[in-house]
Amino acid sequence: MRQAIxxxxxxxxIGRQTLDVCRQMGLQVEALAACRSxxxxxxxxxxxCPRLAVLYDMDAAAELARxxxxxxxxxxxxxxxxxxxxxxxESGTVVTAMVGMVGLQPTLxxxxxxxxxxxxxKETLVCAGELVMAEARRSGAExxxxxxxxxxxxxxxxxxxxxxxxxxxxxxCSGGPFYGLSRQxxxxxxxxxxxxxxxxxxxxxxxxxxxxxxxxxxxFIEAMRLFRMxxxxxxxxxxxxxxxxxxxxxxxxxxxxxxxxxxxRLPIRYALTYPARAESPAEPLDLLACPPLTFGPxxxxxxxxxxxxxxxxxxxxxxxxxxxxxxxxxxGLFLEEKIPFGQIPELVQRALDRIxxxxxxxxxxxxxxxxxxxxxxxxxxxxx
Ligand code: MG
Numbered sequence: 001m002r003q004a005i006x007x008x009x010x011x012x013x014i015g016r017q018t019l020d021v022c023r024q025m026g027l028q029v030e031a032l033a034a035c036r037s038x039x040x041x042x043x044x045x046x047x048x049c050p051r052l053a054v055l056y057d058m059d060a061a062a063e064l065a066r067x068x069x070x071x072x073x074x075x076x077x078x079x080x081x082x083x084x085x086x087x088x089x090e091s092g093t094v095v096t097a098m099v100g101m102v103g104l105q106p107t108l109x110x111x112x113x114x115x116x117x118x119x120x121x122k123e124t125l126v127c128a129g130e131l132v133m134a135e136a137r138r139s140g141a142e143x144x145x146x147x148x149x150x151x152x153x154x155x156x157x158x159x160x161x162x163x164x165x166x167x168x169x170x171x172x173c174s175g176g177p178f179y180g181l182s183r184q185x186x187x188x189x190x191x192x193x194x195x196x197x198x199x200x201x202x203x204x205x206x207x208x209x210x211x212x213x214x215x216x217x218x219x220f221i222e223a224m225r226l227f228r229m230x231x232x233x234x235x236x237x238x239x240x241x242x243x244x245x246x247x248x249x250x251x252x253x254x255x256x257x258x259x260x261x262x263x264x265r266l267p268i269r270y271a272l273t274y275p276a277r278a279e280s281p282a283e284p285l286d287l288l289a290c291p292p293l294t295f296g297p298x299x300x301x302x303x304x305x306x307x308x309x310x311x312x313x314x315x316x317x318x319x320x321x322x323x324x325x326x327x328x329x330x331x332g333l334f335l336e337e338k339i340p341f342g343q344i345p346e347l348v349q350r351a352l353d354r355i356x357x358x359x360x361x362x363x364x365x366x367x368x369x370x371x372x373x374x375x376x377x378x379x380x381x382x383x384x
Pocket of ligand 1: 147148149219
């Protein structure tokens, strides 16, 4: 039987690349879900013929249903629709590629049903990592990371007999478009300048997170949760070329790295085929054509978001949900050109200062921390 999958966030960058892989491997797609892109979702439904199509936005879903009437596909909407897509019994693997907190509840639903999660929604692990991983241990759900750094670490850990053998996880970081600049120099950078990433083509939110280094901060937390490592055993190194996707240092001093061209379809394919590897049509890495590989320390002075995230990782509880919620709201304002680039870390800091941390939070506490953080960022805009 062909492997059947659900793609949450199918119209975004990771979602579209996932469908490239499905097309190439002939995988059966059971459900597609997106936020509000009617045109693209319609096109995807016509090509992949899923049994369920979901748009989070109700009006967009009504329009999609109108356009698809007569086809054997059901259209649903809202959080309920997303959770239903994540829970379809016909689908054994759920690719979670929605951006932001909206991905949390559908991911949890799939985890509780013991499905394989190809995890591309880092906010899920950042905000509710302990909860999600505990549910996964209970249900036996396999969580295979799609984020390139975590996929690299996951691959390097194959054959590892236990966490006690690992000395350190080393996350590589491209440094983003403003690498080498001072805090003053990055302060007034525009949306257009921040959206120009040197190595990867990605969605807008994550591209801004790469420019502030918040993306690496979120990945730091994600790595701790996924691989159950304390913060002291996770480190970040600037590697401008994005050829080494991350590394693991073992207790005997051996360092394993995973290398490849910067193409997300590699980690996506691996998350779908793990523990097997499938043939890929992608250009192989040409070592002789590679630029020299360089490494350096991150500049936490110029890019305070990285340090903020590392502090939250140490604090735990709802701190990471506040960090993430404030960051999503601040990046939203920056993308609407309502605040300067340099204000993103300041607004995140403000939310962290004002919201008390709650340890051992449940799902409701996490959602509340997220909401409160967004509120503080929006109120700051009105001079609050
Ligand atoms: Mg990444």
